[in-house]
Amino acid sequence: MDLTGLPPSSWGYRVDSPDLDALSDALDIAGITCDGLTEQDGVSTAWFSTRPDPSATPPMPLDGRWEEVPTTDWSESWKDGLDPITVGALTILPPWLAPDGPQLDQPPYRIVIEPGMAFGTGHHETTTAVLRAMQDVELADRRVADIGTGTGVLALAAIALGAREVIAVDVDELAITVATENIATHGTTDRIDLRVGSCEAVDGTADLVIANIITDKLLAIAVDLVALVAPGGTLLCSGVAVDRSDEARSVFADAGMEPLVTPGREWSVLVARRPVEGR
Template identity: 35%
Template sequence: MPWIQIKINATAKTANKVSNMLMGLGAQAVTYMDAQDTPVYEPLPGETKLWGDTRCIGLFDAEVDPAPIVAFFQQHFGEDVPYQVELLEDKDWVREWMEHFQPMQFGERLWICPSWRDVPDPTAVNVLLDPGLAFGTGTHPTTALCLQWLDSLDLKGKTLVDFGCGSGILAIAALKLGAERVIGIDIDPQAIEASRDNAQRNGVSDQLELYLPEDQPKNFQADIVVANILAGPLRELSGLISGLVKPHGLMAISGILESQAPELLEVYSQWFAMNPATEREEWCRLDGIKKG
């Protein structure tokens, strides 16, 4: 399938916003590159490490008209925003894309490292990841919000459900941070496969059970549940997701736009003592403790 890539130059601070805009405009994938061989930007707590001049590259179906996309960025960042549009030859660009991922740190201890690159800090908690065609590399703010939350918890010996596990990134991070057993659930068989491969890569296969929703164990309750899906399914599945958490257990949901947070806070407050939303760009995470 032919593709075009639209490259927009940004800064370390605006790159995630540009990436979200590219995804919102229909990009199949977005990746970051160093635009000028500059040192890596030292992020504020909760930010991802990026270069001072970061090029955001959106991958689009070749049938997409680039003109309105470029016009959109010119409207937001000025007429002189540096950009490039390129037609790509026909090859497996989605996989090729993965080659651009760099190791990224989340919270205090956790690194997500593309499985084909060197680990920057062997003493850290390193998750080796190849997302395949499943969602979940850590570059999306919702995944980052969940990873930061997991990193902030004492997971030693705990059971956890990762609802909508995608690449398995959250499930495997939880296991590497000390969880004893994790159940990963996803409607997409490719996600189950990617999670299985990644668990193997990280030596945690024995502790990760993976299920399509219809096969998930009945009457199971975990100490912790994390669900990074979208606001719609989070609302519809709120009873089911809440039922997966033990009394006094913890729960985090993400995939929620800031504007959708108040409604979901109200829904989940039926079962949980909820904390205020944690925001990252226009996305947020809601978390709380199950009422007894």
């Protein structure tokens, strides 16, 4: 490995729990972006190339401790947690495990995501659930809106599954920068329109609207999400904590949908079809 240009050490924020999802979600809620997450021997670690300045960063969530680790160790442990993940016809993998690059033309599809500063390597249960549910929706020649695109992984999956075009948005500018690079790597720049913002940045409606966004933020934009779904189209949401499934069902029902909520291990996925007018 070429370590030229890397800092001599990295910082790990270590939490004594094997629950990597809990650490990931807590950082997301606190608005803190790390470079990567790993779990080993019952300890979850969020990695940072430099230790965040406490005066410029929100307080670290959960009860953890900082540890400085030489870059060589960090590099290897970071990669250990990033095995390829296959969901149906889609495999998501990092560049060093994809010597032949991406493949979106025919199954099995390969989506190559460089782990970086945005959420969406495909490993999180919420992402996996959407990748699975998308494969039950007819996408050939359809328009898709991806709200909260992160790395762009779901937008790329939609193109692999036959979507004509995707509009993908994220409130985080850094996520759009990362997604722009990933979209270019896959040669799909002409079919995926990336914009900073949320539902208001999407023009028109879409046949499939995807949103993998943490529960509170998702429910806050429920009405806006529903408005983006074309008559006869489908809304697919992830990021609903299992214990808030009933609440999510009723919020989306109040917004005019008839959602089906399928609980997972910790997260539920919500699917709803928008009726065609007059039927």
